[in-house]
Amino acid sequence: MRVILKGASTGRNKGKGHAHMDEESGAQQEGRIAIIGAGIVGLMTALEIQRTGRQVIVIDPGEPGGRQAASYGNAAWIGPGGIMPISVPGLWRQVPGFLMDKSGPLVIRWASLPSLLPWLLRFVWAGRSWKKVEECAKLRFELCRSSTIDHQKVAAEAGVDHLVEQKGSLNIYRDRSEFLASGFAWDMRRRLGIKFIELDETELQKLEPNISGRYRLGVLIPDQAHITDLKAYCQAIANLIEKRGGEFIRAQATGLAISRGRVRAVKTGGGVIECSQVAITAGIGSRKLAAAAGDRVPLISERGYHVVIADGGHTIIQPILPADAQMCITPTRQGLRIAGQVELATVEATPDWRRAEVLQRWVSRVFRVPPETDEVIDQWMGHRPSTPDGLPCIGAAPSCDGLFYGFGHGHAGLTQAPATAKLLAALVAGQEPPFDISAMAVGRF
Ligand SMILES: Cc1cc2nc3c(=O)[nH]c(=O)nc-3n(C[C@H](O)[C@H](O)[C@H](O)COP(=O)(O)OP(=O)(O)OC[C@H]3O[C@@H](n4cnc5c(N)ncnc54)[C@H](O)[C@@H]3O)c2cc1C
Structure with a gap:
């Protein structure tokens, strides 16, 4: 040979x-x-x-x-909760806002719009009815129902079981109306048998004392887990x-x-x-x-960003997702990882680090006592490989x-x-x- x-x-x-x-x-x-x-x-x-x-x-x-x-820099969430596709009925109404709002969770670069338009039309079409969303969510459930257990098994085989922490994940809302806006998703999870626990303001504070008074309601999915060091x-x-x-x-x-x-x-x-x-x-x-x-x-890139800041490990116990910010905050071995943003642009376009700054600004709104130091340990941009449906x-x-x-x-x-x-x-x-x-x-x- x-x-x-x-x-x-x-x-x-x-x-x-x-x-x-x-x-x-x-x-x-x-x-x-x-x-x-x-x-x-x-x-x-x-x-x-x-x-x-x-x-x-x-x-x-x-x-x-x-x-x-993308596997290096994502929010590191795993578990049965991720059943929902992004495209849902009515989303198209928000597209003009996405084009104008430079600090929102989703931005589209004007220069890339013509090349992205066919994908965007398919994307909106995929979420044209709740029936379509339900069909999609059911299939996604098949792909995520045993995710935590499967990752735990692989981590154990690879000798790194300590890197998978099952502390649940916590969605937080400012009020009931914000929670009800995602009512379909929670109802769908209930129907699929995914366990979750609703928390009022007192229970939320008891579970995560450092979450600011901005948030009055939480939903904990106990079977969710996160990876504390993806690399x-x-x-x-x-x-x-x-x-x-x-x-x-x-x-x-x-x-x-x-x-x-x-x-x-x-x-x-x-x-x-x-x-x-x-x-x-x-x-x-x-x-x-x-x-x-x-x-x-x-297949296009939904570009996403992360910022990792030093926090001494005291800011939060479990990963959280503030509904108004549409980003995930995950405790990792390196520090607090704030990951999110969807930036629709070509794969080759240079990163726009203002997207990472948008993520970082949320820290002072989400936490009662933000991490003592705002030292940025890492900033990253990566490509979610996304189909429209x-x-x-x-x-x-x-x-x-x-x-x-x-x-x-x-x-x-x-x-x-x-x-x-x-x-x-x-x-x-x-x-x-x-x-x-x-x-x-x-x-x-
Ligand atoms: C900000 C952000 C947050 C996210 N949060 C989560 C989350 O919490 N939970 C979750 O489940 N998902 C999350 N995701 C999505 C997740 O990161 C991706 O779906 C996943 O990492 C895709 O994995 P992959 O192996 O398909 O691709 P990648 O991780 O991108 O790996 C692809 C690999 O293929 C290689 N490659 C590419 N082209 C070639 C070639 N021609 N020849 C040889 N090799 C090639 C690349 O070098 C790369 O190493 C997030 C994504 C982002 C950006």
């Missing part, structure tokens, strides 16, 4: 020298599956596929869960994959080699990686790769055999990663998925 991969560094396995194809015979290494993307979806997928006895090779130019990935979590999963014989290649996938209707290899800037199957789990990078295979997907693309590619998709998780990819991984592992093994996933097929667009 000779290595034919030129230029692409073999990342975590640097120097070991990996054989990818017998150059002379051109023989394909049967059984090996390439996973493109080492964000949380790719990592979980690699791990699940390994369980079926297959050899996996994970391709990414960056570190697993590194800064380039360390992703790296621990990567270590586990490697320990079980998986390989990591540091390279950018540029396309696929497809012949006679079947995927044969992944093309990278440094060479060709032969494999018998491929899973594209490359977050926002998946659109180009799917297009290269012949599948066009309306609030569902990811999971399934076999219609364009060719041996190719599978697992991307487009938008606001909930960390939550939905374990279920996505199990579905992909089943599909790759030729098994029936445990529930009907046709609504997540890439061909639906």
Whole structure:
């Protein structure tokens, strides 16, 4: 066996020298599956596929869960609560406001509007009726119902169970009318059997004494959890994959080699990686790769930001979501992470750090005693890989055999990663998925 991969560094396995194809015979290494993307979806997928006895090779130019990935910088919430898509009836009425209000939770960059318009129209259409929203929420529930338990199991296997903290999550509201504005979501959660506890002002203060008097009502979802260090979590999963014989290649996938209707290899800037199957789990990078295979997907980046500030760990006990701010505040090992904002702009557009400042300004409104220091430890911008209908693309590619998709998780990819991984592992093994996933097929667009 000779290595034919030129230029692409073999990342975590640097120097070991990996054989990818017998150059002379051109023989394909049967059984090996390439996973493109080492964000949380790719990592979980690699791990699940390994369980079926297959050899996996994970391709990414960056570190697993590194800064380039949405999986590095998100709000770190997991659990059964994330059932709601963003597009709901009446949202379109707010779009003009989004275009004007520079400090709101959603902004659209004027320059990007023409290219985003087709996606936006589909997005609004997806939430045209509560019946449509309900159908979507039910499918999302299938992807998040066991998220906390699944993450806990994986964390334990990877030796980092301390990174998953199950303290619930807390939505906070200024008054009852604000709470009732999201009545559909709570009713839907009740109907799906998701446990939650309503708290009046006294109970809220007792649970989280540092929440300011601005908020008079809270709803606690006890089965929610959060990851206290996402990068360390992703790296621990990567270590586990490697320990079980998986390989990591540091390279950018540029396309696929497809012949006679079947995927044969992944093309990278440094060479060709032969494999018998491929899973594209490359977050926002998946659109180009799917297009290269012949599948066009309306996938855009809902750009999001985070700010991490030092807080000594005393500000809050559990993650909170103030309804008027539409952002998440999560206690992490590095500090208090304030994550949110949806900025619709192209992937290439430079970050607008004023979005991060908007997030940071909320701290003094949300807390009675804001963190003593407002030292900013980290600021970050990343790409939520979003389809217009609030569902990811999971399934076999219609364009060719041996190719599978697992991307487009938008606001909930960390939550939905374990279920996505199990579905992909089943599909790759030729098994029936445990529930009907046709609504997540890439061909639906
Ligand atoms: C501010 C913010 C807050 C969020 N909060 C939450 C939350 O609390 N809970 C939740 O569940 N979700 C949340 N999300 C969403 C979540 O972060 C994403 O849905 C999830 O991280 C997507 O994971 P992924 O693995 O698909 O993509 P990513 O994490 O982006 O990983 C994709 C990987 O693919 C690689 N890649 C791309 N193109 C190529 C290529 N051509 N070749 C090789 N590799 C490639 C990239 O380098 C990257 O490492 C949030 C997102 C943001 C931005």
